[in-house]
Amino acid sequence: MRSPHWKRRLRVVAEFVLLYGALLGADWLVTGGSGFVTLSPNPYGLPILVMALAYGTEAGLVAAMLSTAVWLSHGEQVAPTGDYLERLLGLSLTPLMWFVMATAIGEVTNIRTRSLRRLRRDRQAAAGDAARLDRAYQDLVDANRALQVRLAIDTASPGRVIALAAAAISAPIDQRRTALRDLLTAATRTDDFTCYRVEPDQTARVWLRGTAAGARPVVLPKAFVHQLDRAADPLSVTTAEDRPLLADIGVAAAALRGADGTIMGCLVIHRTGFATMGSHSSAELAEIATWLPQVLDLGAQPVAPAASRAGRG
Known part of the structure; x- marks a missing residue:
């Protein structure tokens, strides 16, 4: 000094x-x-x-x-x-x-x-x-450690989802719904979801519920199914124009399509944690909607995932 x-x-x-x-x-x-x-x-x-x-x-x-x-x-x-x-x-x-x-x-x-x-x-x-670099390095080390811990305990990690998907496909018929429920709970990071099957008259009825979705609607409005069918991407409350459509239904929804692009079902997330509703949530839901039709038996037989379809109108 x-x-x-x-x-x-x-x-x-x-x-x-x-x-x-x-x-x-x-x-x-x-x-x-x-x-x-x-x-x-x-x-x-x-x-x-x-x-x-x-x-x-x-x-x-x-x-x-x-x-x-x-x-x-x-x-x-x-x-x-x-x-x-x-x-x-x-x-x-x-x-x-x-x-x-x-x-x-x-x-x-x-x-x-x-x-x-x-x-x-x-x-x-x-x-x-040097002190700033040391702090930045320590922050990176801490972030890496936290990420490793998160990956180790995250129920929605890719390895766990793949394992649950394989178990759902190979599960006996009497255990298939439970296996599918576990798969969707892990993939969506919530147990408050409902998977609906779309009938030929465009009526969407409950096909599979999460453990916390017992009081959710049994049938979805046809207007909602029609808008979901027209949408190119999943609906989400993070998008301002989607909020009126999702009112009293949930926070996100994605169409499940057959090989010909026809809507055969939909997945509705009624409630989820705030941390999972970031900018990545719609992309993750779209990815789930891509592979989920391969696992679910919404039609007469399992169908291959359809390519993403551009919005109409």
């Missing part, structure tokens, strides 16, 4: 005081306060180097100004004789080198600091992306 701005400035000031205090003390102890003018390189260039390396150009230039002030305060010892230009050159050469050093080293430090700051931001962004 980065320190507050004022704390950083206070630390820099404390380092300035420590560095120059130590140099001034050493100067008085070693040379009697001459400013190390006889030493080359001059020790007062050390704070410039340290500050430029640690904090960049700004701190390096401040150190260069302080060192220059100390240097110029001993001007008589730096250039005691000579003409004006010689004295000016003697006084300015060392401070000039200090300012050049502060600028050059400080800029390198600034570039490095900006690079480190950018890398730190990139690292934080990468860490955030």
